[in-house]
Each structure stands twice: as C-alpha cells, then as structure tokens.
Amino acid sequence: MAAIPSGVLGALDSTSDRAVFRQIADQLREAIDKGRFKEGAKLPSESELVEHYGVSRMTVRNALSVLQGEGLVHSEHGKGVFVRPRPPVRRLASDRFARRHRDQGKAAFTVEAEAAGSHPEVDSLEVKEERPTQDVSARLGGPRRVLARRRRYLLDGRPVEFATSYLPLDIARGTPIAEPNPGPGGIYARLEELGHRLDHFEEEIRARMPTPGEVKFLRLAAGVPVIHLIRTAFDTEGRPVEVCDTVMAADAYVLAYQLPAT
Amino acid sequence: MAAIPSGVLGALDSTSDRAVFRQIADQLREAIDKGRFKEGAKLPSESELVEHYGVSRMTVRNALSVLQGEGLVHSEHGKGVFVRPRPPVRRLASDRFARRHRDQGKAAFTVEAEAAGSHPEVDSLEVKEERPTQDVSARLGGPRRVLARRRRYLLDGRPVEFATSYLPLDIARGTPIAEPNPGPGGIYARLEELGHRLDHFEEEIRARMPTPGEVKFLRLAAGVPVIHLIRTAFDTEGRPVEVCDTVMAADAYVLAYQLPAT
DNA sequence: AAGTGGTCTAGACCACGTT
DNA sequence: ACGTGGTCTAGACCACTTT
Numbered sequence: 100m101a102a103i104p105s106g107v108l109g110a111l112d113s114t115s116d117r118a119v120f121r122q123i124a125d126q127l128r129e130a131i132d133k134g135r136f137k138e139g140a141k142l143p144s145e146s147e148l149v150e151h152y153g154v155s156r157m158t159v160r161n162a163l164s165v166l167q168g169e170g171l172v173h174s175e176h177g178k179g180v181f182v183r184p185r186p187p188v189r190r191l192a193s194d195r196f197a198r199r200h201r202d203q204g205k206a207a208f209t210v211e212a213e214a215a216g217s218h219p220e221v222d223s224l225e226v227k228e229e230r231p232t233q234d235v236s237a238r239l240g241g242p243r244r245v246l247a248r249r250r251r252y253l254l255d256g257r258p259v260e261f262a263t264s265y266l267p268l269d270i271a272r273g274t275p276i277a278e279p280n281p282g283p284g285g286i287y288a289r290l291e292e293l294g295h296r297l298d299h300f301e302e303e304i305r306a307r308m309p310t311p312g313e314v315k316f317l318r319l320a321a322g323v324p325v326i327h328l329i330r331t332a333f334d335t336e337g338r339p340v341e342v343c344d345t346v347m348a349a350d351a352y353v354l355a356y357q358l359p360a361t
Numbered sequence: 362m363a364a365i366p367s368g369v370l371g372a373l374d375s376t377s378d379r380a381v382f383r384q385i386a387d388q389l390r391e392a393i394d395k396g397r398f399k400e401g402a403k404l405p406s407e408s409e410l411v412e413h414y415g416v417s418r419m420t421v422r423n424a425l426s427v428l429q430g431e432g433l434v435h436s437e438h439g440k441g442v443f444v445r446p447r448p449p450v451r452r453l454a455s456d457r458f459a460r461r462h463r464d465q466g467k468a469a470f471t472v473e474a475e476a477a478g479s480h481p482e483v484d485s486l487e488v489k490e491e492r493p494t495q496d497v498s499a500r501l502g503g504p505r506r507v508l509a510r511r512r513r514y515l516l517d518g519r520p521v522e523f524a525t526s527y528l529p530l531d532i533a534r535g536t537p538i539a540e541p542n543p544g545p546g547g548i549y550a551r552l553e554e555l556g557h558r559l560d561h562f563e564e565e566i567r568a569r570m571p572t573p574g575e576v577k578f579l580r581l582a583a584g585v586p587v588i589h590l591i592r593t594a595f596d597t598e599g600r601p602v603e604v605c606d607t608v609m610a611a612d613a614y615v616l617a618y619q620l621p622a623t
Numbered sequence: 624a625a626g627t628g629g630t631c632t633a634g635a636c637c638a639c640g641t642t
Numbered sequence: 643a644c645g646t647g648g649t650c651t652a653g654a655c656c657a658c659t660t661t
Contacts, residue, residue, distance in 0.1 A: 118648075120649075156652085156653095175659090
C-alpha cells in the first residue's frame with residue numbers, strides 16, 4: 100500500500116466540531132478542485148486514507164460517499180475511486196426544430212452528433228397505441244388513446260436521453276408516424292405533410308434526481324441529476340399535435356434558448 | 362417503540378442477491394410511491410426498522426441514505442425521517458422579460474410572487490466592481506472589469522434562487538444600475554433609458570448537484586439538484602450588455618419556453 | 624495472491640427535540 | 643428521561659480486478 104504524497108491531503112483538526120468524515124471530504128474536494136487529482140485520476144484507496152487519517156474505514160467511506168453524492172467522484176468495484184470526468188456535452192439550441200433542419204434524410208440527432216464527431220445510436224424503439232397519462236391527455240386536448248413512440252439515444256455507446264412522443268390517434272393512426280421509421284425529417288415532417296403545419300413548441304424544463312429505473316436505463320453515475328423536458332407541438336390552428344416527454348442525463352446536456360425582449 | 366403496521370412493509374428475500382439495504386430501500390420507496398406514507402409523513406424510526414427487518418442499524422441507515430440521495434425523504438435530527446413534501450413551484454415563462462412586465466414599480470419577482478399568494482423577499486444584495494471570470498468576460502465581449510450585482514431570492518422564507526448580474530463598467534458605472542436599488546422596472550428598464558434598447562436574451566441551462574456552499578446558501582435538502590442558468594442580454598446593436606448567472610433550487614422551479622417552428 | 628471497493632454486524636457515545 | 647438521528651469504531655466476509 101503506497102503512502103499518500105505529502106502536501107496533497109492535510110491533517111484533521113481535532114478541535115473543530117465539524118465531523119471527521121466531512122473534514123476528510125472537504126480535503127479531498129479541495130484537492131480535486133485545485134487539480135491535485137485530475138479528471139479521471141484515481142483517489143487514494145480507502146485503506147490508504149484510513150492509514151493517512153488514522154480513522155476507521157466506515158469514516159473514510161462516509162467521506163467518499165459525500166463526494167459521490169456531489170457527483171465529484173465515482174467508484175469502480177475492485178479498481179478504485181476516480182475523479183469523475185466530464186463527458187462531452189450536447190448543446191440543444193432553440194432553433195433545433197426549425198424547418199430548415201428538417202430537410203435532410205437523417206434524424207436531427209444523427210446529423211448533429213456526426214457533425215460533432217460522435218457516434219450516435221438510437222435504440223429500444225417501441226411504437227404502440229396506449230392510454231395516455233392524465234397529464235399527457237390534458238396537454239393533447241383530452242384524447243383517450245394515443246400513439247406512443249419510445250426511443251433511447253446514445254452517444255459513443257453511452258445512453259444520454261430517453262424520449263417518448265405521444266400523438267392523438269386521429270392524426271397518427273395508419274400514417275408513417277405509426278411506423279418504426281417515419282422517414283426523412285422525422286415525425287414533424289410527416290405531421291406537416293398530413294396538413295398539420297407546425298406553428299410553435301412549448302417546452303417545460305425540470306431537474307431532479309433520477310428514479311432507480313432511470314439510473315439503470317441511462318447508466319447514470321451517482322450524483323448525476325436528470326433534466327426532464329416536456330415539449331408540446333402546436334399546429335397553425337392552435338391544436339396540440341404532439342407531446343414529447345424526455346429524460347436526459349444532466350451531465351450530457353446544456354439547453355440553449357433565445358428569448359425576445361418584446 | 363411502536364411496531365410497524367403489518368402490510369406496509371414486506372419481508373426480506375434472503376434468496377435474492379440484491380443487497381439487504383437496497384431491498385429495504387425498495388420497500389420504503391414503494392410504500393411512499395403507493396401513498397402508504399404520504400407527503401410530510403414520518404417514516405418508521407431507525408430502531409423500528411432494525412427490529413422489523415432484523416438487521417443492524419447501519420444497514421437501515423444505508424437504506425435511508427439511498428432514499429435521501431433520491432430526494433424522496435429528508436431527516437431531521439432528533440425528530441425522524443420524513444417523506445419530502447414538494448414545495449410550491451415557481452414557473453418561469455419565456456415572456457418574463459417582455460417589456461410590458463417592466464412597467465411596474467416593483468421587481469418582476471415581487472409582483473409575480475405576490476400574485477401567486479407567496480411572500481417574496483430579496484436579500485444579501487451586494488453591488489461592487491470586480492474582475493470578471495474568463496467565461497463572463499468572454500460573454501460580455503472581453504471587459505477587464507465589470508459591475509457585479511448579487512442577490513438572493515426567497516419565497517415564504519425559503520431561499521430559492523441566487524443570482525449575479527454582470528455589466529460592463531462603461532455602461533453601468535455612475536448610473537442607477539450601480540445603486541443597490543436601481544428603481545422601477547429594474548436594471549433592464551435602466552439599460553433602455555441609457556440607450557441600450559434590448560433586442561433579445563440568450564439563456565443556457567444546466568443541471569447538476571449543488572456545491573457545499575450552494576447547499577448552505579439555498580438551504581437545500583439532500584437529493585435536490587440545482588438548475589444553473591446563464592442569461593446574456595443583447596441590445597439592438599448586437600452588443601451583450603448584461604450576463605446574469607443564476608443558481609436555482611431545482612425543486613422550486615419549472616422553466617417554460619416557447620420555440621418557433623420556423 | 625493481493626488489492627480494491629461492497630456489504631454487514633454489534634456495539635458505543637453524542638446532539639437534538641419532545642415529553 | 644427518553645426517543646430520535648449523527649458519528650465513529652473494529653472488526654468480518656464477499657465480489658471484482660489486477661498481478
């Protein structure tokens with residue numbers, strides 16, 4: 100067991116009334132912030148920290164779990180605890196649904212990811228008719244049944260987003276929208292071909308900790324929240340024609356919007 | 362010590378390879394989801410859970426800390442562990458900076474909160490000149506010094522948001538913008554009076570776990586992320602005239618935007 | 624085989640809140 | 643005084659990864 104290089108971590112202040120595990124967490128956090136442990140670097144092992152600070156292992160683990168909760172580090176069984184690297188971030192611009200981005204043969208996600216040098220994938224596509232939740236139904240004007248399109252997006256093998264689109268059956272049934280692959284330009288292009296010219300979108304954004312199911316499906320590290328985005332698309336007659344419910348790994352996204360000053 | 366009512370929590374599955382503390386967390390989570398423990402209700406005490414499941418106290422605490430990390434429960438020293446109630450949510454609409462909302466004598470936050478029946482407060486106002494971070498400087502076109510306006514917003518005594526506005530000195534120095542109270546309509550009204558008619562805003566949104574400082578300042582419960590919003594205001598000549606850096610308690614906000622389909 | 628983190632036990636003492 | 647959660651110890655055994 101290697102000793103911890105001197106100067107990297109300090110000593111405990113026994114006169115302080117701050118809990119020992121918090122002091123240890125503070126020192127590790129500071130060392131990370133100051134770059135003494137760089138992104139992806141391995142922290143001292145639990146037993147090294149036990150020896151360095153002269154405390155029990157549970158106290159050290161308590162300190163490390165604080166940092167995990169903050170999203171600063173992640174642990175790998177049998178390997179160690181590492182400073183969590185920041186994954187590449189996907190920027191969603193407010194013009195991402197502009198008609199001009201809809202002309203290509205590929206989905207917007209694919210085009211954009213390849214432009215950024217990433218390898219995009221879409222999986223777990225499910226298309227079925229179902230009964231909407233009360234919230235989705237209300238947003239769509241009260242239909243009793245809807246078409247649901249579910250898919251998961253991955254960048255370079257990492258799942259980053261899980262989305263479900265809901266459309267009223269009277270619009271979507273029997274159209275390419277009900278097919279797994281709706282064709283070039285996606286369902287928005289199909290909606291316009293069906294006479295529902297899109298007028299605007301409304302988006303609602305929340306952030307929260309993920310459910311255990313979301314942790315699994317998005318392979319989220321500890322301390323990573325999700326962004327929950329609900330978008331409603333309106334046609335030029337003011338009718339809501341689609342609700343898209345999206346859960347995103349918060350460390351993989353930055354959302355950008357432009358607001359008028361008028 | 363009261364026994365736990367039968368039927369509320371099940372028994373452990375010793376044949377499962379799922380860790381015991383996870384099984385306990387699963388059962389408590391399910392009981393909360395199904396409403397067997399309602400918002401604000403007290404969970405069984407640690408010693409009750411110890412007795413019910415026949416495990417050690419650390420195992421029970423481990424289970425409870427899982428739920429805390431998910432933001433489902435919070436603990437109060439000496440009192441118990443409670444299902445975390447959802448605080449009232451503040452909805453930020455995309456027209457919140459429209460000129461028509463700027464005519465009143467009060468700040469937008471105050472007007473809106475009172476309309477919603479809440480008691481708004483603004484505190485810890487600090488106005489000073491300082492050297493901007495590299496990021497803020499770049500967004501403002503590269504000034505070496507800026508005016509910084511810091512304030513914290515509270516609703517019904519609870520801090521919900523902490524914001525700092527940065528403005529180039531050549532615009533703000535010696536104007537009402539550099540005063541603690543910039544007057545009716547806020548700094549955007551003053552900017553327009555100074556000849557910087559506002560054209561549009563750009564907002565960037567991220568979500569992450571809070572730093573220890575943010576936890577303290579916003580009195581955040583465990584398992585509550587923050588929404589980090591950076592807004593840049595542009596005048597009609599295309600010049601960035603303000604950058605506002607805002608950290609919000611994620612459980613107190615929903616952001617709403619409207620996007621054009623063009 | 625050796626080192627790492629993951630789980631669990633059975634205690635102990637303390638600080639906080641209520642009765 | 644008593645029940646609550648907060649902190650800490652000193653072990654134990656296990657599962658995973660690397661040597």
